[in-house]
Amino acid sequence: MGRRVVGIVLGAVVVLTGSPALADEPAAVQVVEAPKVAGTPRYQQTLSVVAGTYDPAAASEAVQWLRDGQPIAGATARTRTLTNADVGHRLSARVTVSAPDHSSTVVSTDVVSVRGASLTYTRKPSVSGTRRYGRTLTAHPGLWKGGTPTIRYQWVRDGKPIRGATRKTYALRVADPGHRVTARVTASRRYHETRTVKIASPGVTRHRRDIRKVVTYSVVADGVPTSRLAVVRRSLVQTYQDARGWRASGVKLVRVARGGSFTVVLAAPSRVPRYSSVCSTRFSCRVGRHVILNDARWRGATRTWRAAHRSLRDYRHMVVNHETGHWFGKNHAGCSARGSLAPVMMQQSKGLAGCRPNPWPKLSELGLPRFGWRP
Numbered sequence: 001m002g003r004r005v006v007g008i009v010l011g012a013v014v015v016l017t018g019s020p021a022l023a024d025e026p027a028a029v030q031v032v033e034a035p036k037v038a039g040t041p042r043y044q045q046t047l048s049v050v051a052g053t054y055d056p057a058a059a060s061e062a063v064q065w066l067r068d069g070q071p072i073a074g075a076t077a078r079t080r081t082l083t084n085a086d087v088g089h090r091l092s093a094r095v096t097v098s099a100p101d102h103s104s105t106v107v108s109t110d111v112v113s114v115r116g117a118s119l120t121y122t123r124k125p126s127v128s129g130t131r132r133y134g135r136t137l138t139a140h141p142g143l144w145k146g147g148t149p150t151i152r153y154q155w156v157r158d159g160k161p162i163r164g165a166t167r168k169t170y171a172l173r174v175a176d177p178g179h180r181v182t183a184r185v186t187a188s189r190r191y192h193e194t195r196t197v198k199i200a201s202p203g204v205t206r207h208r209r210d211i212r213k214v215v216t217y218s219v220v221a222d223g224v225p226t227s228r229l230a231v232v233r234r235s236l237v238q239t240y241q242d243a244r245g246w247r248a249s250g251v252k253l254v255r256v257a258r259g260g261s262f263t264v265v266l267a268a269p270s271r272v273p274r275y276s277s278v279c280s281t282r283f284s285c286r287v288g289r290h291v292i293l294n295d296a297r298w299r300g301a302t303r304t305w306r307a308a309h310r311s312l313r314d315y316r317h318m319v320v321n322h323e324t325g326h327w328f329g330k331n332h333a334g335c336s337a338r339g340s341l342a343p344v345m346m347q348q349s350k351g352l353a354g355c356r357p358n359p360w361p362k363l364s365e366l367g368l369p370r371f372g373w374r375p
């Protein structure tokens with residue numbers, strides 16, 4: 001049955017290609033089905049040439065393997081076990097088909113690209129550590145067949161590479177709370193295909209402390225156009241949600257349209273002393289439930305701050321954290337040592353006493369606030 005099918009196929013080819021040969025020139029061997037390369041084109045695997053079918057069927061094949069189109073010396077067997085010289089190159093076979101009383105025909109197989117060998121792990125790479133701001137995560141390379149390959153790490157946030165984060169360890173950053181942080185581990189070895197393993201993150205990064213208290217606040221203008229408040233509201237959200245700010249003590253601050261536990265006031269300088277005789281036209285102040293931002297400072301910081309080459313944005317963080325800290329019941333703090341970071345509860349608008357400017361509460365200032373002010 002099988003033979004008959006082949007016969008029909010051959011017959012069809014003869015009809016299709018059967019131009020009469022010249023009497024004094026032998027006919028060329030006809031290719032019915034071209035020879036093919038079979039096998040996985042990968043380092044240390046074996047490729048073989050699968051014979052074609054020809055007319056006449058008695059045809060024989062001579063194989064020559066080619067690398068990037070050039071004959072490989074001595075590579076004339078029907079099979080070829082791929083060597084390191086083949087990795088990264090294109091292999092094919094040139095097959096010369098001969099038959100008695102026929103002129104030979106040369107056929108080329110398809111070309112295959114030879115890859116490196118597979119890298120296989122026996123223990124998957126992993127990440128350990130607590131995903132919480134202030135902590136450090138560690139990537140582990142896993143165990144690999146044939147010994148440890150060259151390992152590279154790339155930390156990713158929500159699937160996107162974090163710039164410069166390519167060490168084995170990663171200290172969680174301000175941008176990480178609320179996002180998924182994990183590592184990609186890339187293994188490479190000579191003559192092997194480089195392999196990148198993604199490690200799933202079990203959850204989003206948390207703040208330094210989970211929420212222990214929710215406090216509401218509203219925002220008003222005093223002596224300045226209310227149109228200016230949009231910027232203040234945005235700025236407050238940034239300061240209050242920042243992983244370095246009071247959020248790190250477990251306090252979540254939520255703005256409400258009016259009222260709330262305290263009121264942030266953007267005040268014209270002349271209005272500030274009206275809240276208390278201890279407040280001046282020059283600085284911001286906190287009186288009772290009012291966290292008063294002096295508009296002149298809000299817009300221009302202070303000479304001290306500018307002299308320290310710190311941004312207006314950082315000044316705003318600092319003044320909001322400082323005055324809100326007062327509302328939490330925190331008192332003023334001094335510079336503990338020259339060159340150290342100023343406590344956020346230091347009066348940095350007035351001078352730094354040798355400390356470096358600092359917009360954020362120090363770890364020592366992050367104890368649970370008293371939420372202390374009561375009328």
Ligand SMILES: [Zn+2]
Pocket residue numbers: 322326332347
């Ligand atoms: Zn103060």
